Amino acid sequence: MDKIEKKKKMLSGDMLGAALRESFVKLDPRIMMRNPVMFVVEIGFLVTLLLCFVPDAFGGSVPRWFNIVTTLILLLTLLFANFAEALAEGRGKAQANSLKKTKQDISANKISSGGAIKTVPASELRKGDFVVVESGELIPGDGEVVEGLASVDESAITGESAPVIKEAGGDFSSVTGGTKVVSDRIKVRISADPGESFLDRMISLVEGAKRQKTPNEIALNTVLVSLTLIFLIVVVTLPFFSGFLGIQLEIPILIALLVCLIPTTIGGLLSAIGIAGMDRVTQFNVLAMSGKAVEASGDINTIILDKTGTITFGNRMASEFVPVQSVKEEETAYWAAISSLKDETPEGRSVLELMKKNGLPYDEKIGEGGTFIEFQAETRMSGIDLVDGRHVRKGSVDAVKQWVRSQGGTIPADLDDRGAVIATAGGTPLAVAVDSRIYGLIHLKDTVKPGMRERFEQMRRMGIKTIMCTGDNPLTAATIAREAGVDDFIAESKPEDKIAVIRREQAEGKLVAMTGDGTNDAPALAQADVGIAMNSGTVAAKEAANMVDLDSDPSKIIEVVAIGKQLLMTRGALTTFSIANDVAKYFAIIPAMFMVAIPQMQALNIMRLDSPLSAILSALIFNAIIIPLLIPLAMKGVAYKPMSTSRLLGKNLLIYGFGGLVAPFIGIKLIDLAVQALI
């Protein structure tokens, strides 16, 4: 399914309806109690509700309509907060439902101990069982291919419709339950008991069933509870203060003040922000095993990246033609192209691409009818035998030299030197020869993926150090590192080296992220603070990691870091906004409370609100509607572009701090104008 289409479907009418229903279910005080800020609002709601029926329960004299309106606004405040949470949860649920569908009623061809094949329901399979899966069947459970090779459609999990090859042994042996074999036949050893499979875990994750509060969420929640208690003290003591002055304060007005002051905006949106943050990662086709991992990714100091496949394309491409002795460059290029005419390897194709790019001419017709000589490990050359009898070859310098010598040719004196220059620059030289004459060298280079340099530059601005791991020799590694702009590299690296680097960085107090797919990456993935395993990788790697990238794109780690940061920023921004709002609310409510008894309080009514009651209602209404207004922000997260921390802070302080200070003054005034017309 197309991703945009998928997203559209996620915000369907059904989902809004379900979220609306959930908003009422969540009014249950037992559920509400988990969110202390909103629980205080609920208690306030119950008290004003009582006052609607028994207006003089506390000896007050506020008009009954005011009690009713206050009750309704409080109810709306609660519903808005619940709706935000339900909406965030709903997206996950919709996804979980579609996953559940894939899980239904799969039957398995189990191989019993005697070797006979028996058809059993997938739910009866246990770890260690063997099954056979034929073309067109669903794989009944997570496992490892022990025999055969098949192409598997994993779209149920990854959304990617192109089938992938799975074969016994090596790094592409793991299969996931619920995916479909589209060709051939494989024998699989089941590696998970029912309920523990990848699909099960994925369902419970996106459903948010086992969602635990993350450390940062707990810390922030503590601050919010503390603020709530402070305001509770303020509001509870206030009638005693006014009592000394002979001013009677009404219960519903005190409740209105309390609800306006406690941080309901962030309190109501906090869990939605957390769920939506996880969800954004999921939308991105990365499965985070916990919210903690997403949060931690925002704190990453160091990222360890594999060179091949992540930073570079992984195959060597022709970048230059180097002539030798008296040969002209065009000649070198010409014969290099001829030698590659029928060469389907990436190297071969890259030679022709380079010709086109540089606008160098060559005659394709020469090759017609010629015999293509494929690359072989023994000869280490490939090429073409032309119809006119000439033999054109390209290959490793040593091999070509030997081949030319065997035909009695001479070796150009500068060949070795020029080859060394290419090797020093991190490239691989390929010699080009026609019969007994060497025409020069092709400079093969591992090419850095476009845009990587900019990405690493961004990361440096985010304060993240990048380390490249490669099996190449130090010279080649240094060249690629310089070209890509990574901060550091490890050449000739072995899997143990990655762990050593992670440990070294962690010992300095840094948080390290890495991607990996092979079984030998598993220990490093487990050691890293954020380990992202490729879905194409082995079961061991996926088990060890705390995130799985369903698209198997290692460079995605960068976006995951951004999402983690965005999650924290959204919390911080809305908290600041929520607290800054209080200033305006004070200026609305406090003068209103005392204006009747102390007419001079009008001086503090800087918004010039119409009447005490309209001022209080306006503040309360603003407090309620700001929640749904901010739901999109909570879901999408605060916009984040990598920039220096001080600029980022300055920007967010201006928008959410200063904005939070000013916005309610305007909002409350506007609402007051409307309310004034109504009452």
Place this chain on the structure above:
Amino acid sequence: MTVISILAIAVTLLIMIALAKPVGLYLAAAFDYAPNRINRIFSPIERILYKISGVREESQSWKMYALSLIGSNAIMIFIVYLVLRFQGMLPLNPAGIANMEPTLAFNTAISFMANTDLQHYSGESGVSYLSQISVLVFAMFVSPATGLALVMAFIRGLTGKAAGNFFVDLIRALTRVLLPVAFVSALLFVFMGVPQTFEPAATATTIEGTQQEIARGPIASFLAIKELGNNGGGFLGVNSAHPFENPNGLSNLLQILLMLLVTTSLPFAYGKMAGSIKQGRVLFVSMLMMLIVMTSISLTAEHVGNPALNALGIQHDQGSMEGKEVRFGEAQSAFYSVITTAAETGAVNTMHDTLTPIGGMVPLVNMMLNTVFGGMGVGFVNVLMYAIIAVFLSGLMVGRTPEFLGRKIEGKEMKLIAVTLLVQPFLILVPTAIALATNPDTISNPGFHGLTQALYEFTSSAANNGSGFEGLGDATPFWNISTGIVMFLGRYVSMVTLLAVAGSLAAKKPIPQSSGTFRTDTAMFGAVFVGVVLIVGALTFFPAVVLGPIAEQLTL
């Protein structure tokens, strides 16, 4: 207001600024456990003291440090209580002053050990010379020493060092800071005309021929530690408004400088200990800005005076002079009221009750915020707590788990800080509400001013300031017991919780700075810090202040 009087204030602030950094560096070195020159000078004397008192120079755990602090303070409170209760039978009591009544002794003992010095007695008639010079002066040395030990341990925690040893810190605070400075400044006070004698009150015959008792005593020594230690308890009832306790402009200047000496230098000591003076300078400048703003508001309010009186055509060129000493004038009186509440000293040279409503609001707000430098040690610990909250919010806004000096601020620290944050509003607002509801007859003024009197009393107690708004019939069991409890909790609850924060942070592995780290040594952080202090403070106390001084001003 004359140019000279503004100039005098500017010069005072400049001297304060000039002293802050060198004194801060001295403090950092004086409390350093590594060998240095200061240690070589003082260690031989201190070793003798350690030997006598059985102190072993070993670092304590955070729990042990807190326990030593609370335990030793509790014992000392009890000793002070006993002496006050039986002073009538003890020697050095030429005036024959009686034993102190139990609730007043309870209040006074806590008051002096909690660095508050709220005095519900009058020095001339309530305490004997023995009480004054032994237990009260003793407490006036030990309580600031405790505060200094606390701040040093707290900073050590933030910078990842071991807590140190409470008793070593306490003794160092006495031998290396309080005793030498107090000794020198006491001599200076004597030189300026402050009495220092064991003779009983002098009897003089006035021009009209009547006999008058003129109280005197060992005032200079008392005065020195009163100001230096941010204690504020007066030897005489009217405190530094009395000519014997503050004879002239020079003694007034010295008093202001002594009040500010340690508390303004602590940011620099902290910067030094954190390995970057800039870290401390940012906080110093932020607080200085707040102090300047507060001073300006106070000076303006006092200069403009009471609009109702002005409307009557009363000459007010000198500003509002009600309750002020002519030898100080409006500017020095208003300035003193700002400094004494900023540094949580509580000494007064003017009666705060008679300040204009806004002029009276400034000291009140200073104490409510308790972060405009604040009292000896505890003030700066409070400042660092607000810095941590500022880091928490701004750290989130740049998308990282907040960290302070490289240490992550997580759930545990925030829980402890959340509790600490609750203490101040609870201790100020709840008892004030109770007092207003149950004891309105002890409040001498009706209406807004009366409300401010009660509010001021508890704010002063909770912030361990000790100045009074006066006009309160506060020598009753209700006020003695309630303010006693508030002073005790206001002092010791946050000490324990914040030491726990320090302990928890010290145990964390520091994260190296990178360009992604939120920096705490920039002007922007200073602005965020001030913003957090003002917003949290304003949100908490706005309604109370509106019903007190602001309503009073509006209805004049």
